[in-house]
Amino acid sequence: MNSKKLKLFFVDNMIWVILLGVFLFFGIIKPRTFLTFQNVHFILYVSSMMGFLVFAETICLLSGNFDLSIGEIAGFSAMVTAVITVKSGLPGYLGIILVVLIGGLCGAFNGLLVGKIRLNPFLVTLGTSIMFDWLTMVVRRGSVLGLPAVYLAPGGARVFGVYLAIFILLGFAILLAFVLAKTIWGSNLYSVGGNIEATRRCGINTDKVVFSAFVVAGMLAGISGLLYTGYMGVATSNLADGTVFMAFAGAVIGGVSLTGGRGSILNALGGTLLLGIIEAGLTMMAIDPAWQGTFTGVLVLVAILLNQSRQILRDRILMGEM
Amino acid sequence: MEIPLIKMEDIHKWFDRTYALRGVNFEIYKGEVVGLIGSNGAGKSTLIKILSGVFPPSKGRIFYHDEEIEIKTPKDAIDLGIETVHQDYSLVGERNVAQNIFLGRELVRSAGFIKVLDTQKMEEVASQKVRELGLNISSPTQEVRFLSGGERQGIAIARAMLFKATLVILDEPTTALSVKGCRQVLDFISQLKKNDIACIFIDHNIGRIFPLADRFVVMSHGQIIENVLREDTSVEEIEDLLVSC
Amino acid sequence: MKITVISVLLWKLETILLLKSLKLDEWWIWGVDGLVIGAVESTALIPAVEYAKEHNVPVITANVDIYSPDVLLYIGFLGFESGKILAEEIVKYLRDEVEPIGEVKGTVLEIRGTMGSATGEDRHNGFVSVLDEYPEVRAITVVGDWDMAQAKTAAETVLRAYEVDTIYGDNGPMAMGAVGAIEALGKNPQDYFVATIDALPEVLEAIGEGKIDVALDQPCPFYTPLAVYYLVEFLEKGEEALPKPGDIVTAEDVNIEGKIHQGVDIWAHDEMWAPAPVVETEYGHPWMQTRGILVTKDNYTLESLWANFELEEW
Numbered sequence: 001m002n003s004k005k006l007k008l009f010f011v012d013n014m015i016w017v018i019l020l021g022v023f024l025f026f027g028i029i030k031p032r033t034f035l036t037f038q039n040v041h042f043i044l045y046v047s048s049m050m051g052f053l054v055f056a057e058t059i060c061l062l063s064g065n066f067d068l069s070i071g072e073i074a075g076f077s078a079m080v081t082a083v084i085t086v087k088s089g090l091p092g093y094l095g096i097i098l099v100v101l102i103g104g105l106c107g108a109f110n111g112l113l114v115g116k117i118r119l120n121p122f123l124v125t126l127g128t129s130i131m132f133d134w135l136t137m138v139v140r141r142g143s144v145l146g147l148p149a150v151y152l153a154p155g156g157a158r159v160f161g162v163y164l165a166i167f168i169l170l171g172f173a174i175l176l177a178f179v180l181a182k183t184i185w186g187s188n189l190y191s192v193g194g195n196i197e198a199t200r201r202c203g204i205n206t207d208k209v210v211f212s213a214f215v216v217a218g219m220l221a222g223i224s225g226l227l228y229t230g231y232m233g234v235a236t237s238n239l240a241d242g243t244v245f246m247a248f249a250g251a252v253i254g255g256v257s258l259t260g261g262r263g264s265i266l267n268a269l270g271g272t273l274l275l276g277i278i279e280a281g282l283t284m285m286a287i288d289p290a291w292q293g294t295f296t297g298v299l300v301l302v303a304i305l306l307n308q309s310r311q312i313l314r315d316r317i318l319m320g321e322m
Numbered sequence: 323m324e325i326p327l328i329k330m331e332d333i334h335k336w337f338d339r340t341y342a343l344r345g346v347n348f349e350i351y352k353g354e355v356v357g358l359i360g361s362n363g364a365g366k367s368t369l370i371k372i373l374s375g376v377f378p379p380s381k382g383r384i385f386y387h388d389e390e391i392e393i394k395t396p397k398d399a400i401d402l403g404i405e406t407v408h409q410d411y412s413l414v415g416e417r418n419v420a421q422n423i424f425l426g427r428e429l430v431r432s433a434g435f436i437k438v439l440d441t442q443k444m445e446e447v448a449s450q451k452v453r454e455l456g457l458n459i460s461s462p463t464q465e466v467r468f469l470s471g472g473e474r475q476g477i478a479i480a481r482a483m484l485f486k487a488t489l490v491i492l493d494e495p496t497t498a499l500s501v502k503g504c505r506q507v508l509d510f511i512s513q514l515k516k517n518d519i520a521c522i523f524i525d526h527n528i529g530r531i532f533p534l535a536d537r538f539v540v541m542s543h544g545q546i547i548e549n550v551l552r553e554d555t556s557v558e559e560i561e562d563l564l565v566s567c
Numbered sequence: 568m569k570i571t572v573i574s575v576l577l578w579k580l581e582t583i584l585l586l587k588s589l590k591l592d593e594w595w596i597w598g599v600d601g602l603v604i605g606a607v608e609s610t611a612l613i614p615a616v617e618y619a620k621e622h623n624v625p626v627i628t629a630n631v632d633i634y635s636p637d638v639l640l641y642i643g644f645l646g647f648e649s650g651k652i653l654a655e656e657i658v659k660y661l662r663d664e665v666e667p668i669g670e671v672k673g674t675v676l677e678i679r680g681t682m683g684s685a686t687g688e689d690r691h692n693g694f695v696s697v698l699d700e701y702p703e704v705r706a707i708t709v710v711g712d713w714d715m716a717q718a719k720t721a722a723e724t725v726l727r728a729y730e731v732d733t734i735y736g737d738n739g740p741m742a743m744g745a746v747g748a749i750e751a752l753g754k755n756p757q758d759y760f761v762a763t764i765d766a767l768p769e770v771l772e773a774i775g776e777g778k779i780d781v782a783l784d785q786p787c788p789f790y791t792p793l794a795v796y797y798l799v800e801f802l803e804k805g806e807e808a809l810p811k812p813g814d815i816v817t818a819e820d821v822n823i824e825g826k827i828h829q830g831v832d833i834w835a836h837d838e839m840w841a842p843a844p845v846v847e848t849e850y851g852h853p854w855m856q857t858r859g860i861l862v863t864k865d866n867y868t869l870e871s872l873w874a875n876f877e878l879e880e881w
Contacts (some may be wrong), residue, residue, distance in 0.1 A: 031726040042727065046720045143715075143740070143769055181436040184428050191425055194414035201376060201412045202426035202481075203397035232715050232747060234769065236740060241714065261416040283724040289710040290682060319468055 007317050014310045015270035016253055024275060026281030033284060041162065047276035048165035049155070049231060051269060052224035053243055054250035055176060056217040058268040061251055062180070063213035064193035064260025065121040070221040070247060071128035074240040076132040077102035077218075078225030082144035082235035083180070084150060092150025099229075100222045106132060107218015108211070115211035129244070136237050141268040154223075155230015165227050169269075172223070176265045189213060193260030204216060233317060250275050253303040255310065274303060325388050327352050327520050328373070328404075333382035335368050335544075342368040343379070344544040350489065353518040355511060357531055359374035360541035361564060363366040363408060366524050367409070368540070370491050373522075374406035375399035400426070403488035407478040407495060413468030422466050423481045430525055456506055472503035479510055490514055496530065508534060526538040528564075532557050540564065586691060593609065601798040601845050603791060605630040606669055609685040627798050629790040636851030639801060640809055642793050644785040650693025650737075650760050652832075652861070653762045656781050660760040661704065661776045664707055665732050670705045672703040676725050678711040678718045678745060680737040687713075687735065690737050690764060703780035707731070712740040713745035718744030726752055733760040739767035746778045766862045768874040774867040781863045786840035788833050793840070798821055812847040 010017075028037040053070050060067040081099040084090060090098070106128070113124045157164045180186035191199040192209045198205045229235045254271025256263030278299050282292045290322075326349035335343040344366045350356055358366045372379050375396040384391055386402055391538050399406070406412075413422045424444045430437040448462040457476040459469065461467060475495060482490050492511070496504045511534050514521045525531045538555065539562050540548035548563055581851060593733075602619055604626060606612050613635045620637040632641040662672045680687030698706050707725055711718030716739035720734050725731065726748055736742030742763035749756045756778035763770060764786035773779040800808035810816050818837030831840075840857040848854045862872065869875065 005409070030728060032488035039727065042723065048724070049716070142767070145769060182441075184430065184437075184439065187421065187428055187439060191414045191417055195412075198410075198412035198414050199425065201374070201396045201398040201408060202407070203395075204426045205395075205397065219784060228716055234715070234716050234743075234746065238714055239716065240763070242712070243766075261414065280724050283709055283721055284728040286707045286725065286729070289679065289708055293682075293710070315468075318465060 004317060004320075007184050008314065011266070011310050011314045011317065012264075013270075014306065015267045015274065015303075018306055019274045019277065020271055022281070022299070023277050026277065026284070030281070030284050034281065040282070041166070043273065043276045043280050044166045045163040045167070046231075046280075047272050048169040049224050049227045049240070049252070050243065050246060050250060050275065051169045051272045052132045052220050052227060053240070053247035054171070054268050054272045055172065055265060056220035056224070056255070057244075057247040058251045058256050058263060058265055059176075059189070059213050059220065060121075060217045061256045061258060061260060062193045062263055063189050064196060064212055065210060065213060066125060067107075067110065067214065067217050068122065068125040068244055069132055070217060070224075071243040072129045072132035073103050073106040073218050074225035074228060074237065074243075074277070076106060076136045076139075076225075076231045077222040078235050078239050079139050079144070079237060081225075082147055082229060084143055085148065086146055090148075092148035092153070093195070095148065095151040096226060099265065100219050100224045103222020103225065104215050104219040107221070110218065111214030113210035113275040114205045114214060115209075118207075126140040133241065136239075139237075141237050143237070143320075147229065147233075147235065152230040152233060155227035156233060165230070168223075168227070172220075172270045173265055179263060180217040185209075185212065190261055193257075193262075195261070211221055219263060237278070246275060249300050253300065253307060271303075275300075323542045324351055326385070327354075327387065329385040329388075330369075330373075331383045331385070333369070333372065333379045335365075335372065335377075335380050345565055346382075346541075346544070346546055347490075348539065348546065350520050350522060351497055352488070352516060355515055355521045355523075355534055357528075357538045358524045358541065359528065359537035359538055359560060359564065364541040365544040366541055367493060368544075369567060370406065370522060370524070371492060373399065373489075374404055374408075374491055397426075400485075403483035403486060404491065405485065405487040405489070406491040407475070407482055407493065409497070411474045411478040411495040413466045413477060414476055414533075416445075416465060418463045418465050419452065419469075419477055420445045422461040422477055423448045423451065423484060425481070427485060445486070448480070452476070455480055455483075455510070472499045475499060475503065476506070479507065480507055483510070487519055489522070491518040492521065494524050494526070496525055496527065504530065517521055527556055528560055532560075572795070585815075587759025593818060599624060603794040603798060604628045604633060605791070606633055609634050614654060623800055625798060627794045627801075630700070630787075631796040632848065632854065634850040638852045640794075640797055641848065641854040642790055642797070642851060642857065644859055645693075646857075647693035647696075648784070649764050649859060650690040650695075651697050652693075652859070653781065653783055654694045654697035654765065656762055656861075657760065658701060658704075660733060660780075661701075661789045664760070666803055670703065672702045672830070674705045674707065674729055676710045676734045676745070677706055678722060678729045678734070678736045678741045679708055680682050680711065680713045680741070682710060688739055694735060703870070711736070711744060713738055713741065715740040715744040715747075718742075718845075719747045720744075722848050723748035723751055726754075731759065733762065736763040739763050739765045739770040742779055742782075743767075743769055743773065744822055746773055761832055765865075766872055766874050771862070771867045771872065771874050773861060774864055777864065780863065783840075784862050784872060786857050786859065789840040792823060793821065793855070793857075796821060810845045810853060812845050812853050814844060814845045816843045817841050831870060833871065833873075839871060 031041060041083055053074065056070045057067060068114035077099050079094050080102055085095040110125055113119050114121045125295055153164060154168055155165055188204055188209045192206050196206050225240060227238050250272040251268045252258060253274055256268055278296055329349040331347055333343055333346040340342060349412050359360045360366050373396050378394055384393060403467060429440040429444050431440040445462040452459050455476050457473055459473055466477065495507045499507065511521055535552055538560055539546055540560065604612060609632055612633050612832055616626050616633055616635040616637045625639050626637065628638050628641045630643050632643060635749045639854050655674060658671055663670060665673045666822045698704050707729060709721035709725060711721055721744040736744045736745055742761055745761060746756045749759060761779045762781045763779060764783050766782040769778055770782050774782060797809055818841040823834055839860055843857045845853050845855050
């Protein structure tokens with residue numbers, strides 16, 4: 001029994017083993033720059049924005065849905081908030097609340113169409129992603145400068161030399177992991193993703209659960225937009241454009257099931273960090289960007305393959321075959 | 323005269339242009355066991371899905387203790403004390419035994435100012451219930467997708483038993499089961515009866531269920547063609563009815 | 568002639584594909600007499616141009632060319648040339664300011680736009696065409712996809728691993744990202760020579776602060792007015808009115824009534840686009856190559872720079 005638990009622990013957390021392996025691989029190639037505290041600090045920092053998009057996608061995937069619009073929600077909420085904040089002189093902390101709120105509203109729009117009207121999530125979020133993308137252009141084409149320091153702090157400021165964004169990322173990872181494991185909402189989210197009809201028959205308002213998943217995803221995307229803004233010091237109109245597939249990749253590499261009901265937020269964080277390590281490692285090797293992109297694809301595939309075998313291993317352990 | 327626990331009046335159900343039920347009148351009393359019988363497509367499953375809130379009737383009225391009610395969602399049915407074990411068990415394969423048993427009725431405890439799941443308590447209760455049912459499930463944390471059909475059936479039944487029900491509906495509860503599993507289900511039905519809980523079950527094996535039911539309702543082509551007390555009929559008579567329709 | 572302009576935004580590939588799938592017939596129903604197209608990519612709309620030709624609708628391209636002989640005239644800046652000009656600025660800096668003085672030696676970080684985009688490829692090819700002549704210069708290339716955040720991450724990653732002397736960004740936001748990366752590393756952007764294409768408002772500000780050293784600005788505000796001007800000329804006077812390969816178009820050749828737009832009469836600053844030599848492209852139509860302007864600390868406050876007069880709501 002104990003060895004079974006140990007094996008399970010190992011396969012359940014395999015992403016961290018892969019992560020360490022890839023890190024050491026680049027460390028061997030570029031020991032002086034890669035194996036430093038500064039580099040780890042840097043990778044954690046630049047992963048924080050993508051991390052929130054991965055969290056958003058993970059929540060949606062767990063509920064058995066897709067969200068193609070999270071990147072655009074991040075961009076749209078960041079831009080709207082930036083314009084309002086600068087034009088009306090809104091205090092920075094209210095801007096932070098506002099960006100999360102707008103993200104949540106965008107998510108609610110998705111959630112209404114998918115959860116209540118029961119349209120296909122792929123098609124709905126395809127539509128809304130295009131809509132939010134262009135709405136951002138309606139609001140403003142170009143950058144918004146002169147944002148209050150408080151508003152830029154989450155994405156740009158440091159505390160004792162460490163970027164605030166890293167604390168926010170890790171804090172939210174723990175918070176979300178707790179909510180998913182320990183609350184009725186989290187439990188329902190997994191059940192809806194696993195078998196929505198069965199869950200409905202147990203008296204759970206599944207429409208509401210799906211709706212709330214999109215709202216939470218939207219809010220997390222809003223936080224990502226906030227961090228992106230702080231990272232750059234300005235809000236740009238193409239902020240977080242085209243990030244959605246990397247968000248999918250991060251979640252899936254972290255073992256989140258595309259069909260719903262299975263996955264963990266901490267492992268999704270592992271997937272995000274793995275992507276960050278791969279990007280930093282390949283960039284530091286200064287190879288042709290086209291090859292860098294190709295290798296990124298290959299490494300993502302390898303990670304997904306390893307993860308797939310992890311799932312098979314896990315099932316075999318659970319069935320007592322190993 | 324005794325008031326029926328549930329009374330369904332002139333229930334119709336159509337899907338697009340197909341008629342599934344055409345004017346069904348059905349009632350069940352407290353503690354009564356009704357065997358619902360009929361060939362495939364007769365409308366049995368449609369009838370009980372209306373009762374358990376999977377979908378509403380297209381037309382007709384439902385009374386609970388003589389009071390007209392609407393069962394729009396599974397939650398409405400559960401709130402009335404109607405527990406259903408569906409043919410496909412309605413379990414979430416990715417979740418474990420305890421999580422499935424408590425799905426929709428999770429136990430919580432206070433941790434500071436928020437309520438968190440009382441996982442330990444749920445697992446204890448689930449273990450106990452599973453043991454009572456004589457199911458061979460090693461741990462309440464086992465994922466349901468690894469279990470056999472009989473074990474899943476047992477979990478669905480455990481769920482129905484755990485909460486205070488007034489009516490338990492079993493849709494083909496013995497189809498996937500071994501002989502031993504069947505006996506457990508039949509035991510369960512007689513336990514319900516002892517506790518004054520009404521029960522509707524659908525089963526094809528008339529010989530096996532005959533001794534349990536108080537009354538048989540036979541359906542054909544979306545209508546009830548026979549409604550007879552056990553003492554007034556026999557296995558042969560019902561089988562003849564089924565063949566003739 | 569009364570001109571009604573219908574603007575259709577062709578920005579992203581999706582829009583182009585969408586229009587392609589719309590069969591384009593719809594456009595002619597509106598009674599379009601001519602088309603000015605500012606495309607994203609140079610090949611996707613070739614069928615549209617051919618279709619226009621079949622229906623006798625003249626097409627003038629602005630900003631980005633479409634590789635079809637059916638295009639009447641292309642008005643635009645030379646992306647290749649702009650990459651080249653900035654590479655020359657970088658070479659000059661490496662020769663005069665970086666040890667050993669007098670030799671062109673050092674490390675250049677190039678932040679590219681999206682690979683495969685016409686603009687990105689042109690600028691990159693022009694840039695490397697100069698650097699390739701200097702074997703002592705190490706060029707590290709990363710892709711920033713025109714995006715500030717992506718460029719910042721890539722630049723910081725490279726700056727952590729290499730000693731870099733100069734940075735070149737294929738567009739302004741990416742150069743701004745590089746400046747952000749330098750600052751994030753606790754270093755001073757003034758210690759790096761940063762060159763970029765397009766003088767956005769924030770780029771001008773950075774030039775003022777010494778964070779960016781040089782930007783090559785395109786005469787963006789002139790493209791479409793010039794294109795519409797020649798389209799009308801063509802419709803009224805025929806082919807004869809259009810510039811031909813070998814011509815050099817000067818400000819006097821173009822008779823556009825000055826109109827104040829956003830408080831500035833851009834036609835008072837003709838030197839920003841003229842004189843423009845006309846050449847034959849390899850795709851079988853003439854190209855009016857507008858000038859560009861190098862913006863440095865000396866001239867970044869010039870009121871005719873578009874970023875200085877369209878600062879709000881552009």
